[in-house]
Amino acid sequence: MSNLQVSVYRYNPETDSAPYMQEFQIDTQGRDLMVLNVLTMIKDQDSSLAFRRSCREGVCGSDGMNMNGKNGLACVTAVSEVIKDNKLVLRPLPGLPVMRDLVVDMNLFYKQYERMQPYLQNDTAAPAIERLQSPEDRDKLDGLYECILCACCSTSCPSFWWNPDKFVGPAGLLQAYRFLADTRDNATQERLAELEDPFSLFRCRGIMNCVAVCPKGLNPTRAIGKIREMLLSNAT
Amino acid sequence: MSTMRSLSFDAIIVGGGGSGLRAALELAKSGKKTAVLSKVFPTRSHTVSAQGGITCAIGSADPNDDWRWHMYDTVKGGDYIADQDAAEYLCSEGPKAVFELEHMGLPFSRFDNGRIYQRPFGGQSKDFGKGGQAARTCAAADRTGHALLHTLYQNNLKNNTVFLDEWYAVDLVTNADGDVVGCIALCIETGEIAHVKAKATVLATGGAGRIFASTTNALINTGDGIGMALRAGFPMQDMEMWQFHPTGIHGAGCLVTEGCRGEGGYLINKDGERFMERYAPNAKDLAGRDVVARAMVMEVLEGRGCGENGDHVMLKLDHLGEEVLMKRLPGIVELSKTFAHVDPVKEPIPVTPTCHYMMGGIPTNVDGQALAQDPDGNDRVINGLFACGEAACVSVHGANRLGGNSLLDLVVFGRAAGIHIEKSLNEGVEYLEASQSDVDRAMARMSRWNESNGGESVADLRAELQSTMQNAFGVFRQEDNMQEGVSKLAELRERIGNAHLGDKSNAFNTARVEALELDNLLEVAEATAIAALERKESRGAHSRYDYPDRDDVNWLKHSLFHPTNKTVTKREVNFTPKTVDTFEPKIRTY
Numbered sequence: 009m010s011n012l013q014v015s016v017y018r019y020n021p022e023t024d025s026a027p028y029m030q031e032f033q034i035d036t037q038g039r040d041l042m043v044l045n046v047l048t049m050i051k052d053q054d055s056s057l058a059f060r061r062s063c064r065e066g067v068c069g070s071d072g073m074n075m076n077g078k079n080g081l082a083c084v085t086a087v088s089e090v091i092k093d094n095k096l097v098l099r100p101l102p103g104l105p106v107m108r109d110l111v112v113d114m115n116l117f118y119k120q121y122e123r124m125q126p127y128l129q130n131d132t133a134a135p136a137i138e139r140l141q142s143p144e145d146r147d148k149l150d151g152l153y154e155c156i157l158c159a160c161c162s163t164s165c166p167s168f169w170w171n172p173d174k175f176v177g178p179a180g181l182l183q184a185y186r187f188l189a190d191t192r193d194n195a196t197q198e199r200l201a202e203l204e205d206p207f208s209l210f211r212c213r214g215i216m217n218c219v220a221v222c223p224k225g226l227n228p229t230r231a232i233g234k235i236r237e238m239l240l241s242n243a244t
Numbered sequence: 245m246s247t248m249r250s251l252s253f254d255a256i257i258v259g260g261g262g263s264g265l266r267a268a269l270e271l272a273k274s275g276k277k278t279a280v281l282s283k284v285f286p287t288r289s290h291t292v293s294a295q296g297g298i299t300c301a302i303g304s305a306d307p308n309d310d311w312r313w314h315m316y317d318t319v320k321g322g323d324y325i326a327d328q329d330a331a332e333y334l335c336s337e338g339p340k341a342v343f344e345l346e347h348m349g350l351p352f353s354r355f356d357n358g359r360i361y362q363r364p365f366g367g368q369s370k371d372f373g374k375g376g377q378a379a380r381t382c383a384a385a386d387r388t389g390h391a392l393l394h395t396l397y398q399n400n401l402k403n404n405t406v407f408l409d410e411w412y413a414v415d416l417v418t419n420a421d422g423d424v425v426g427c428i429a430l431c432i433e434t435g436e437i438a439h440v441k442a443k444a445t446v447l448a449t450g451g452a453g454r455i456f457a458s459t460t461n462a463l464i465n466t467g468d469g470i471g472m473a474l475r476a477g478f479p480m481q482d483m484e485m486w487q488f489h490p491t492g493i494h495g496a497g498c499l500v501t502e503g504c505r506g507e508g509g510y511l512i513n514k515d516g517e518r519f520m521e522r523y524a525p526n527a528k529d530l531a532g533r534d535v536v537a538r539a540m541v542m543e544v545l546e547g548r549g550c551g552e553n554g555d556h557v558m559l560k561l562d563h564l565g566e567e568v569l570m571k572r573l574p575g576i577v578e579l580s581k582t583f584a585h586v587d588p589v590k591e592p593i594p595v596t597p598t599c600h601y602m603m604g605g606i607p608t609n610v611d612g613q614a615l616a617q618d619p620d621g622n623d624r625v626i627n628g629l630f631a632c633g634e635a636a637c638v639s640v641h642g643a644n645r646l647g648g649n650s651l652l653d654l655v656v657f658g659r660a661a662g663i664h665i666e667k668s669l670n671e672g673v674e675y676l677e678a679s680q681s682d683v684d685r686a687m688a689r690m691s692r693w694n695e696s697n698g699g700e701s702v703a704d705l706r707a708e709l710q711s712t713m714q715n716a717f718g719v720f721r722q723e724d725n726m727q728e729g730v731s732k733l734a735e736l737r738e739r740i741g742n743a744h745l746g747d748k749s750n751a752f753n754t755a756r757v758e759a760l761e762l763d764n765l766l767e768v769a770e771a772t773a774i775a776a777l778e779r780k781e782s783r784g785a786h787s788r789y790d791y792p793d794r795d796d797v798n799w800l801k802h803s804l805f806h807p808t809n810k811t812v813t814k815r816e817v818n819f820t821p822k823t824v825d826t827f828e829p830k831i832r833t834y
């Protein structure tokens with residue numbers, strides 16, 4: 009039995025009044041394919057299916073989607089990891105507007121990222137060589153800089169669904185902490201000030217969906233906790 | 245079709261990878277009206293997949309390191325057809341470019357003294373090959389490309405660069421004088437087509453590894469800039485030179501960094517033998533990539549391959565210990581588990597040489613200006629057209645690129661192109677406006693697909709093209725196979741010209757993008773095939789059974805493929821660096 013039943017979310021704004029699920033049968037020849045391979049096989053049959061993809065190895069963050077209810081990257085998720093009742097159900101990332109099929113409009117997500125001023129700020133004159141940083145200080149960036157902006161975390165977060173314009177979301181906050189934790193950055197106070205309001209950071213309710221879905225094994229909740237600590241010790 | 249919108253910029257940069265973003269940064273800082281037009285959101289570009297590092301003599305691992313040693317290695321690695329003035333520029337300007345990246349925030353790994361961590365990579369030496377293995381590749385664990393690309397994107401945000409994300413450049417617009425004055429572009433989200441006008445058009449579109457069936461390259465690496473330039477009638481240089489990376493994961497093709505061997509890993513055959521000791525007694529597993537890839541194929545051909553089909557070898561890392569692997573090569577551990585179902589802490593990784601990098605491309609000078617050849621064989625600058633990164637052939641990589649030199653190429657020559665464009669804009673460069681017929685000409689291909697009603701599918705034709713290239717233009721090549729490949733490509737050109745775009749919708753139509761990409765794959769494949777057939781010698785990555793030796797008398801030259809009549813001419817290699825003595829061609833051993 010190597011026929012895989014796949015149910016895919018379809019929506020073309022030009023022709024469809026409402027989204028619908030379309031069924032496909034895929035002959036996997038008994039192999040445990042990656043979900044992206046399955047999508048490619050479907051696209052070979054029906055070229056109108058739209059999804060993003062690039063590196064196909066989990067580093068570019070293009071193909072975040074919802075697979076049988078859980079967000080992840082199609083290219084590094086084997087069908088066997090997500091399949092339920094012999095069926096693969098593929099939907100776009102939840103909570104963002106759908107452009108077409110599995111492609112979502114990520115502008116809100118990127119805006120929150122940009123709001124965090126995700127670049128090193130250091131107003132002292134740069135030396136002729138690199139700025140020095142001890143290995144221990146550099147270690148503090150591990151688990152933070154590896155984010156690939158796939159949006160799996162933020163689009164699995166109920167607080168982000170509710171307030172995508174005001175709550176920065178786990179991805180943006182992870183980036184905020186990536187620069188707060190960098191010993192070479194000296195905009196700490198400005199960065200913290202940006203997060204003091206009731207929404208930007210404090211809408212995180214510790215649900216930890218972000219941690220459960222991150223395809224890179226990162227922990228935004230922990231980073232958010234660290235920022236909370238910094239804000240608290242700043243206030244006292 | 246409704247009237248086409250025009251967008252005007254001082255400079256348009258096509259491609260949002262490392263070189264495009266570095267060029268854009270330079271121009272954004274200068275206040276020029278610049279836009280980056282990219283078919284994917286910039287951090288999805290293939291630079292993100294670079295792992296091991298950026299090679300540069302910053303004097304961290306060895307305070308006595310010297311950029312001239314790096315230059316020597318680069319020229320030798322390229323089997324002496326790298327341009328020595330360009331290699332000199334790359335290696336001498338390199339440290340400045342790397343320190344800039346660090347100042348921008350790139351999270352490099354560190355030595356105990358706080359300086360940037362450097363690891364050994366293939367083909368690296370001290371003292372012009374006489375002082376043993378060097379450690380010259382600056383790394384952010386094994387995610388250097390990711391760290392570099394994100395850092396550049398972030399700094400472009402800081403400097404308010406304009407981004408046209410998920411726009412696809414279709415073809416160049418050339419004016420009556422033959423100058424490049426912009427391009428036609430498609431907004432993928434809406435299907436809108438725009439005429440993008442610019443005084444400088446920079447092709448930073450990366451490589452085209454997807455012409456092969458098995459490649460480490462991202463699915464987006466379809467040689468769009470190469471295709472655009474060829475269709476505009478401009479020549480391509482050294483297109484026969486394709487690097488096969490020794491360690492692609494067998495089956496999946498995903499890259500396993502040379503940094504694994506830099507950290508002490510090595511290749512073994514089915515007998516467990518460290519076979520590189522036989523092929524490269526000094527450098528062993530850290531010989532040039534072309535040398536290692538050929539050795540691996542020889543092991544397989546001689547019956548010492550691993551696995552059921554004896555068709556690959558193994559990369560052994562377990563002796564390095566879990567701590568080193570998790571600290572220095574965490575991404576490789578992850579990739580191996582996902583794609584090879586192997587934990588490298590315990591078992592070796594099955595690997596096979598896999599298409600990785602296009603040494604050839606759009607010929608440019610060190611300022612990124614694209615070049616053509618006049619009838620007397622002299623270089624001629626193509627007004628308005630620039631190229632940098634993998635799409636360009638400066639040439640610093642010659643016939644074989646050294647590991648870690650691609651990232652350096654991106655930032656050094658992206659920056660150089662930006663600096664030159666800023667200067668020429670300040671001087672008030674102006675070209676003749678494109679006429680309606682110039683624009684129509686650039687629209688012809690898009691219109692052809694939009695009007696197609698019947699014919700073969702893009703997916704089938706693409707698969708056929710990829711297997712043709714894989715079979716006839718792989719690690720080892722020979723006349724009859726290549727001849728067959730060239731004929732097959734001519735047939736494919738005919739069929740692709742009649743192929744069918746089934747989906748004509750506007751909103752996020754990826755079928756249309758894939759159709760347009762297929763044309764580019766074909767252009768790249770054909771240039772590759774004809775140049776490979778023409779170069780009757782073996783040099784660097786171009787290895788022929790029928791011409792097994794390097795022929796410096798006839799082929800110490802660049803090849804130049806001309807698309808209008810599909811011929812190949814030769815172009816002189818530069819042997820006159822400005823500040824060092826020429827590195828004379830020698831027999832290349834490791």
